[in-house]
Amino acid sequence: MVRKNLGAVAFLLSVFWVGCKSPDTTPAGPPTPSGTGEVLVACEGAFGTGNSALTKLPADTLQPAAEDVFYAANGQQLGDVFQSISGTGTELALCVNNSNRVYFIGSQDYRLHATVAITQPRYVVATGPGRAYVSSLYSNRLFVLDLSSHTVTDTVYMPYKNGESMLLHNGGLYVGGWDTANRSLYRIDPGTARITDSFYLDRRAPQTVLVDKDQNFWVVSGNDQQGVPPALIKLNPGSGQILGIYDFPAGKDVLKPCLNAARDTLYWLSVDYSGGAGQSGVFRMPINSANLPQTPFIASGNLQYFWALGIQPTTGTIYIGDPKGFTQRGEVLLYTPSGTLLKRWKTGVGPGSFFFL
Numbered sequence: 001m002v003r004k005n006l007g008a009v010a011f012l013l014s015v016f017w018v019g020c021k022s023p024d025t026t027p028a029g030p031p032t033p034s035g036t037g038e039v040l041v042a043c044e045g046a047f048g049t050g051n052s053a054l055t056k057l058p059a060d061t062l063q064p065a066a067e068d069v070f071y072a073a074n075g076q077q078l079g080d081v082f083q084s085i086s087g088t089g090t091e092l093a094l095c096v097n098n099s100n101r102v103y104f105i106g107s108q109d110y111r112l113h114a115t116v117a118i119t120q121p122r123y124v125v126a127t128g129p130g131r132a133y134v135s136s137l138y139s140n141r142l143f144v145l146d147l148s149s150h151t152v153t154d155t156v157y158m159p160y161k162n163g164e165s166m167l168l169h170n171g172g173l174y175v176g177g178w179d180t181a182n183r184s185l186y187r188i189d190p191g192t193a194r195i196t197d198s199f200y201l202d203r204r205a206p207q208t209v210l211v212d213k214d215q216n217f218w219v220v221s222g223n224d225q226q227g228v229p230p231a232l233i234k235l236n237p238g239s240g241q242i243l244g245i246y247d248f249p250a251g252k253d254v255l256k257p258c259l260n261a262a263r264d265t266l267y268w269l270s271v272d273y274s275g276g277a278g279q280s281g282v283f284r285m286p287i288n289s290a291n292l293p294q295t296p297f298i299a300s301g302n303l304q305y306f307w308a309l310g311i312q313p314t315t316g317t318i319y320i321g322d323p324k325g326f327t328q329r330g331e332v333l334l335y336t337p338s339g340t341l342l343k344r345w346k347t348g349v350g351p352g353s354f355f356f357l
Contacts, residue, residue, distance in 0.1 A: 039319060040355040041065075041308070042082045042094070043348030046326045052082035052096065053348030054110065057319075057332060065332070065345040070094070070103075073110040078103070085355035086124040088132055088147055092355070093124040095134070102134060104150055107357075114150035118143055125166045127173055127190035135163040135175065142166075142175065144193050154193045158186065164207040167217070169237070172196070176206030176219065180226050185209060185219060185235070199240050203231040203247075212287045213263040216243060220257050224273070230254040232266075232292075246292050252279075256309040256353070260337075261316055263287075270296070271305045280305055282320060298339055308332070310354030317342070321351030 037059030045052030054070040070078055079099030086093045091113060094103040102121050104114045120137035126147070127133060133156075134143040140161045144154035160177030167174040173188040183204055187197040203221040205228050210218045217237050222230030230252060234244040248254060248270075255269040265286050272279035281296035298320065300306050307330075308321025316337040323330050330351040334343040 036357045038357040039310075039312070040069075040085055040092075040357060041321065041332060041347050041351045042085050042353045042355070043330060044082050044323075044326070044350035044352040045078075045080065046349055047081060047098065050077060050080045050099070051349055052078045052080065054078065054082070054085075054094065055332075055347040055351070057345055057347075061334065061343045065347055067329075067346070067348050069110045070105065070112075073105070074112045076112075082352070083121065084123050084353055086126070086132075087355070088124065088126040091147070093132070095121040095124060097121060097137060102145075104147075116145065116150050116152070118152070122163070123165050125168050125173065127168055131190065133166060133173060133188075133190065135166060137162060139163075140177070142188070156188060156193050156195070158195075159184075162207070165209070167209040167211060169211050169217075174209050174217070174237075176201075176209065176221070178205050178207040178223065180205050180223055180228050182206065185217070199235060199237065201233050201235070202242060203233055203245065204228045206233070208257055210257060210259055210266070211263070212259060212266070214287065216287070218257070218259075218266055218287070220254050220268070222248070222254065224250065224253050234287075248292070255307070258309060258311055260311050261313050267297075267309060267311060267318075269306050269309050282306065282309060282318070298335060308351045308353050310356065312356055319354050321347070321354075323350045323352070326350045 039057040041055040043053040043055050053068040056066040056069045079096040081098040083095040083097040091104045092107050100119050102116045102118050105112050118134050122135040124132050124134050130147045132145045140158045142156040143152050146153045160179035160182035162178035163175045164178045173190045176185050183201050185199040186195050189196045205223045206219045206221040208220040217235040219233040222228045229250045230248045232246040251274045253271045257268040267284045270283050281300040282298040283293050284297045285293050306320050307323040310319045318335040320333045330347045332345045332347050
């Protein structure tokens with residue numbers, strides 16, 4: 001996206017942090033796709049306009065994208081700020097954050113099955129047959145859903161607000177709290193909906209947790225807009241030992257972390273608000289690295305930032321979303337695992353996250 005000045009970059013990004021901050025993860029490492037090779041894109045839309053869309057990218061890279069398959073299937077708009085897509089079995093859960101609803105649609109035909117009213121929903125994680133958890137922005141609550149009746153059956157009250165993304169791992173549901181007073185990661189028993197353990201992280205505002213091939217956790221923390229520089233924390237969940245802390249300088253944001261299929265390399269988006277040349281884009285780091293990388297693996301352009309990142313679990317190809325200021329149709333860029341650009345697609349407004357079919 002081209003900006004007139006770097007102040008505009010920081011200002012507009014801060015606006016979207018308030019309404020639709022969305023570091024996304026995959027609940028337990030990269031999901032196993034169904035094999036179609038197609039990719040769904042959650043296009044957030046411009047905040048306050050209700051123009052979000054569910055875009056589908058074809059397996060055949062010579063074909064154009066289908067820019068709003070939800071509207072095509074249901075004859076209605078999704079709403080305001082389409083935050084995330086999650087699989088729950090035969091359905092997909094679509095969190096539409098600022099419209100306070102979660103849609104459940106067919107995973108093949110995208111037809112609407114049910115709508116659940118949830119305040120500022122962020123992410124959904126299915127934890128077992130017929131059961132899922134939903135996180136909520138500005139709230140200290142996680143909502144428990146019965147997937148057969150599409151109703152809220154229980155609530156978990158967390159010590160801090162903004163639970164953000166969640167990780168289901170070895171029978172536990174792990175969640176932080178994107179609150180600048182919080183320094184811990186919490187384990188919930190998904191069967192009883194009760195907190196059973198916590199892990200001190202020594203950094204504030206943990207928001208995203210991933211698990212690597214060695215079964216260690218990687219937690220992204222920080223809130224640069226609130227004066228808390230971001231960090232990566234490597235944690236052994238068995239012992240609770242912190243294995244490493246990687247601190248980023250102030251003025252950066254670390255967004256949309258994910259792991260490759262082998263789960264031996266961590267990827268993330270970085271935005272440098274100071275406008276340092278070559279300091280924004282896609283970064284990657286082996287999980288055994290002693291230091292953070294200093295230059296991007298795939299650099300964004302001058303006065304441009306990326307907003308979505310995903311790695312296809314079977315091919316390793318890299319999908320990047322360019323929101324183009326949230327004022328026009330966005331764009332998805334497809335790269336080889338080695339970083340060669342393969343394809344560009346036009347999408348709905350504000351491509352923010354990916355779901356691999």
